Amino acid sequence: MIEFRQVTKVFGRGDTVVRAVAGLSFVCPRGAFWTIMGPSGAGKSTILHLIAGLTTPTEGSVLVEGVDVAGMTAAELAALRRRRIGYVHQAFNLLPFLTAAENVGLPLVLDGVRQAEVDARVREALAMVSMSHRATHRPTHLSGGEQQRIAIARALVMRPAIVLADEPTGNLDRAGGRAIMDLIHDANERLGVTVLLVTHDPVFAAYATRVLRLVDGALQQNMALPDDEGDSRVRLVRGRP
């Protein structure tokens, strides 16, 4: 569960002050799939940064699974980001000098997992994104869509509770974007991962069960998308926040 309580985030001071997030409150239940839309500069990415503890709120509090992110020590924050949250970026952010498999395994290695288990879990994650055949390739030898698949495998390899995806389809063509969205949808549906996705694309936003529209850091519209029959996950989200 992710909870925002009257969160405001201000960057700069004096005349150059920018309110990226302005008094935002919501409760995103475990297993939900939400998208955040809105014009550039509306504060969409800042919301993801606040959840991952990459920045702290100026006012209000951000709770991830009941714990206030602002109260965490640096070590606790690092552990939160490594174990509980998978991050997917628009620019993939793979390390160019590592192979695809090494990129996927990196969070496990940093977490001190022994090599045999790293290998097994990397294999499983690569299979999940249909990239087993590219395990030994370096990112520069992969297409954009393939690089993003690797980035998703890296985000899922720690079996996180939450995936934060910031314009994951922004650098891809429509077919590539749809393939990535299908993977994220699968992770939500099959693994029960909570997904918060920032996107400009309404077609991709509609993979979610709820769409938040932000304007100038404030919630302008909160749209519930229709119930898919037999999908209990959707009912869970209904009626909130």
Add this chain to the structure above:
Amino acid sequence: MRHGSGIRYALLGVVSRNPEGVHGYALKRQCERTLGSFWQLNFGEIYRVLDRLAGEGLIEQVVVEPESSRKLYRITADGRRSLDDFILAPPTDAPRPLRQELAVKLLFAAPERLPELLRLVDHQRESYMQELFRLGVQRRRLARAAVDAFVTNLLIDGAELAVRAELAWLDEVARKLQERFPPTP
């Protein structure tokens, strides 16, 4: 294309896929599978269209088992020619009209009603997002089904593009309304 020539040729097409003929119940199921995503099928209407096609000699009703009264619908040579002509003729679909109801409201609403107008825009946006959600569910369901959904996917692509255009227009409407009627301090 809910009424008119579309449904007529859609039914003729479904009948044509059964060269040996097809009885009413199987035809109904095939119609649901092939056309159900695009038409709200009313079976009374379907049978009226079938009667009309039979009356024009484009399909015929044949009895295959002499001891049974069950009749099969089968396409005729005239029916095949008519279907071919239809497929090759340029489509007559007109571009979708602008949101007329919203346009009328905009024409006659006073500037101080801006918040209400923006809520109308939001409401319309939400219904379009719900439409995109349904299209996405349909696309994923088709991907899992073991049928060739090439044309259906093309139609979903088209529907998505149309909704996307409407959403972009609503964003424009909201932005320009706010520019034209800035809030008075």
